[in-house]
Amino acid sequence: MIHALSVASEAYPLVKTGGLADVVGALPDALAPHGVATTTLLPGYPKVLAHVGDADVVQHWPSLLGIEARLLAGTLGDHPLLVLDAPALFAREGGPYGDAQGRDWDDNWRRFAAFSKAAAEVAAGSVGERRFDLLHAHDWQAGLAPAYLRFAGGAQGVRSVATIHNMAFQGSFDAGVFPALELPPHAWGIEGVEYYGAVGLLKAGLWAADAITTVSPTYAQEIRRPEFGMGLEGLIASRGSQVTGILNGIDPAVWNPATDPLLAARYSANSLDARRANTRAVEARFGLTGDGPIFTVVSRLTWQKGMDVLAGLLDELVAMGGRLAMLGSGDAGLEQAFRDAAARHPGRIGVEIGYDEPLSHLLQGGADAILIPSRFEPCGLTQLYGLAYGCVPVVARTGGLADTVIDANLAALDAGVATGVQFDGVNPDALRNAIARAVALYRDAARWRQMQRRGMAADFSWGNSGARYAALYRELLG
Template sequence: MRILFAAAEAAPFVKTGGLADVIGSLPKEMIKQGLDVRVMLPKYKVIPGCFTENMRRRAELTVPVGWRRQYAGIEELEWDGVTYYFVDNEYYFWRDGVYGCYDEAEQFAYFSRAVLESLPQLGFKPDILHCHDWHTAMVPVFLRAFYDGHPFYDSMRTVFTIHNLKYQGIFPYTVLPDVLGLDNDYFTLDGLEFYGDINYMKGGLLYADRLTTVSPSYAREIQEPYYGERLDGVLRARAADTTGIINGIDYDTYNPQSDPHLYVNYRRSPAKKRKNKVHLQQQLGLPTAEGIPLIAIVSRLAEQKGLDLVACVLEDMLALDMQMVVLGTGEARYETMFREAALRCPQKIAACIQFDEGLARRVYAAADLFLMPSKFEPCGIGQMIALRYGAVPIVRETGGLRDTVQSYNEMTGEGNGFTFAHYNAHDMLYTVGRALRVYRDPAAFARVLANGQKTDCGWIQSARQYHMLYEQLVTA
């Protein structure tokens, strides 16, 4: 079976968030399971030269974008056993950033059309076009609008995965004729119309053959108004075609036994993990003490991540007998909050307002507890990395956090972390306090750690679920 992933980013080429980790790791596992999976991405300026210099040109073509005809070069690179295609157009992608440009509607309409136009040139006819998030949501729409009845495309089926419903690609009506080249038949409640605008995400939800989300809980949550971002009605209508499949992490990449970023490599060794803690304390200027519990936050600093809860009780948290390390960038109010806390209490908290992958790995390896109190979380990767590195997660029960972290039960000894249900700062504070109490009971904390190390956060089971979904589509 032949599968083409279409996405806006993939590790290690370009990464702004968890989407890149999925696209960079899931195809590898699918290939191990016998599928022919390839990936198509934009060729951004920010892709490092060590990759671009090894790409080879496979095709050149002209891509329609509304009334325009734009050049596309297709370059190929095999990396880690996966074939990647890169759509080369300097007008759209030779920019310093990845997202947020004034012409995003045109950028990703071009990319989506280039995906479809390039396939005959490449001689690769996928059975499944698997599109990810709003940047490629127009692929199923274009397939229906412009290629219906064409022999090359007739047997292709589409899967659309929602990684984060909050980001939808909403643009003015003028995009419909000018950029998408579609008529007003698509500007309806059952089409791309969205409160007078055009919504790319909605197009993917309506026109793809099957929908998936990145966790079973999130698949249920987004059918409710609170989580549905004004698309809950569309999602309820397509509930029978929607499947929640939990993300995983690449166990080769995230491996404390071989991770080159760590001070000391280890495998289920509390003593060596404590050495990582002492080294991190020394690097960040915290008092060195193996026995003091270290809580980590490695996150985009945004309200979605529950940081308004942390803001409400930060002083109470700093009064507890523990240390805290915060790593990430994001909204200015949270960056300022953590910087000021670190200036006030340098013995208790270190604030690293930066994006540093190597430091992030060292923080996971050093931390005893990992705090992720998200307001909503489609899947989440931080809690999985924490489990892999032996940092016990403290999370709110939402989305993928609910599906991957089970609260520790003192009576049965079951559970791999600590959880709270209500989006409430004092519920979070109580749960942090509970985790610290368990930490001070070595036998109990060892049980939580052991349960976490048994948790399977790899891709094998999830890839099998996608495989089954593809089989159902193709045989249907």
């Protein structure tokens, strides 16, 4: 049995801002059938502390980077959970990384450096009888954990994996914080935490870890190029075959239209007519009238997601006969652009600003197609949910979107393997043509239904991904 410590800043269902939480929450179950026992370590945010309640204290730090902290033991589902209870760092209103106005906490460097240092010590066996073979660090918030292990001399054989969920978020901080990290002086350098004259938390993890993974095979190749590597492409290239892509999965216990309690009506690939009740529910929720395919967007409204390009095409989407139900939040200008479009096209465009987990399920179960025009997408989960729910993805050909959606070209349609629409280049012409293709395919009811059924038949559960992570762990441990 391999004992792994999974270190992350969020995990579903306790705390979630994006796909990272879904992955971290699903990994323990995905790895268990393959002989891996996973303990998850999370920061002690208020909601996490409320979950563990009156938990056992298994470790105490009088000064963890100058902050008093305790380690609490609980459970996450059927698996062990450890929580770093450091009120000075994590007992705050707002989100995991910033205040209620979306401003990053000024001391995020200390918050997540302390979290990473605690993780390295726990992985190395500082807590009672707990012993770990491997530390798995997720994104920049846990990036220093492999570095702390490395500068502690490998911590008695504990190996480490760093997973990049999104290279755009790197955790870069002023060089002046370095002395407070309690790393040896020689850690300040290219072989360490230094990154273009700053402290780079993700960079430190990518340099120190024994293996690097990304969340799709295509993204693992893309980040070797400047347009996707965002300054770290040289480091990624230097790691060579130690960088691999393992596609994220989805949890069929949560995302399954045949059993989903959040839908107006449950259905399967063999009972797609029942899906119409969900479509009616979406129309009622968003005030949509008339006919034509309902496109949905469930996304952060950001440049990365290509929402600026989509916002400029909403009038044309309506002119083509389409409708739109949008759920998301992000850039204030983009939020207003979608609101303005809804005002121009009442009954054809409906917008809800924010995030609503039950509503996201209903949109996948009731909309006809989901638009994902991302400029880059490490994996993406919404297209996987769309495939599982018969909500046909219309996606840019990048990252995990390219790996999971089969374009409806003539050959794929004739072979009966198409599952969505892909397009190259996130620009108005390319996205306009993709929307037009989707509208035309929707009007061919037989082919549309064939695409829905093919997507619903695909297996994107965690079974294969869990096996690949377990194989990587075993390879590292020899």
